Amino acid sequence: MIDVQRLRVLRAVAEHGSFNQAAAALRLTPSAVSQHVAVLERSLGARVVARSTRGVTLTPAGRIMVGAAESVTAELEHAKQQVERLSTGRIQLTVATFTSGGRLLLPGALPRLMAAHPHTVLHVREGEPEDTLPLVRQGAVDLALAYHFDGPLPVGPGRSSGLEWTPLLEDPLYVVLPQGHRLANRSELDLAELAAEPWVLGCLKTEAYLRRYAERAGFDPEVRGTTTDYFFARSLVAAGMGVSLIPSVALAPEIPGLRTVPIKQPGPIRHIGVAAISRSDRPHVTTLIQALREQAKHQHQER
Numbered sequence: 001m002i003d004v005q006r007l008r009v010l011r012a013v014a015e016h017g018s019f020n021q022a023a024a025a026l027r028l029t030p031s032a033v034s035q036h037v038a039v040l041e042r043s044l045g046a047r048v049v050a051r052s053t054r055g056v057t058l059t060p061a062g063r064i065m066v067g068a069a070e071s072v073t074a075e076l077e078h079a080k081q082q083v084e085r086l087s088t089g090r091i092q093l094t095v096a097t098f099t100s101g102g103r104l105l106l107p108g109a110l111p112r113l114m115a116a117h118p119h120t121v122l123h124v125r126e127g128e129p130e131d132t133l134p135l136v137r138q139g140a141v142d143l144a145l146a147y148h149f150d151g152p153l154p155v156g157p158g159r160s161s162g163l164e165w166t167p168l169l170e171d172p173l174y175v176v177l178p179q180g181h182r183l184a185n186r187s188e189l190d191l192a193e194l195a196a197e198p199w200v201l202g203c204l205k206t207e208a209y210l211r212r213y214a215e216r217a218g219f220d221p222e223v224r225g226t227t228t229d230y231f232f233a234r235s236l237v238a239a240g241m242g243v244s245l246i247p248s249v250a251l252a253p254e255i256p257g258l259r260t261v262p263i264k265q266p267g268p269i270r271h272i273g274v275a276a277i278s279r280s281d282r283p284h285v286t287t288l289i290q291a292l293r294e295q296a297k298h299q300h301q302e303r
Contacts (some may be wrong), residue, residue: 005071009036014066028282031097073138078148091284096125096132097145101272109291136275142285143276149209166289168296171270175261176237176244184259195219198242202230210245213268244267
């Protein structure tokens, strides 16, 4: 029989890419981590990790076992919640969300959840999709408000199994300019028209996205500032530091002295949705997802 603790250790090794970092995260010694992995390999009759000077990577067998580890962890967490519900009558619900999406959608959706399930004990965790989506798969959170740009969800190659994605909103990105900028009165802009402008951006992923679109437009953007907050980035634009690329849901509250201009189609866009593991025995999760859909529809109609 495979020991659950050894699966937990292997998952930590996969997440951190080294025995030392996994040991620190688990509060074990590196030798204990190594022993757990060695015993797991002997019980399987196959290597689960490949060691090199650059760290530790999973073998094909290791990837299978990490997937099993996540499934086992999720099932145990779900069982724990069911037992707690039997003993206390309360439902624990943990929602993960990125900042701007949570601010836009959660406050309007939560009253519907509490009206339908008044004994729900709600917890909210803030985080970016690359951090929160794995937590959904592991059972650490029940659902995650998340987003992605072009391409698949940011859960890593081959690791999206078990997640059900419900689309909520399309979130186009806008150019934000100082009010006195020569292009501020345009009804729309082509990114190529901003080739000579300095940029101030609200997150690293937006910078990567801008660079992809700028490459298509034939220029290399000069990025003078990257923040972790879209409001801060817009404040710097208002101070004359440059221009910015901001998702529509992050354009509130308004800042005096700024102009927001759409990008000519096809322009960059974020896809906002909610990820959860599909279960028929979690009506509170289903209720919240439906409430988020209704809130997203309401927000779309107000635009």
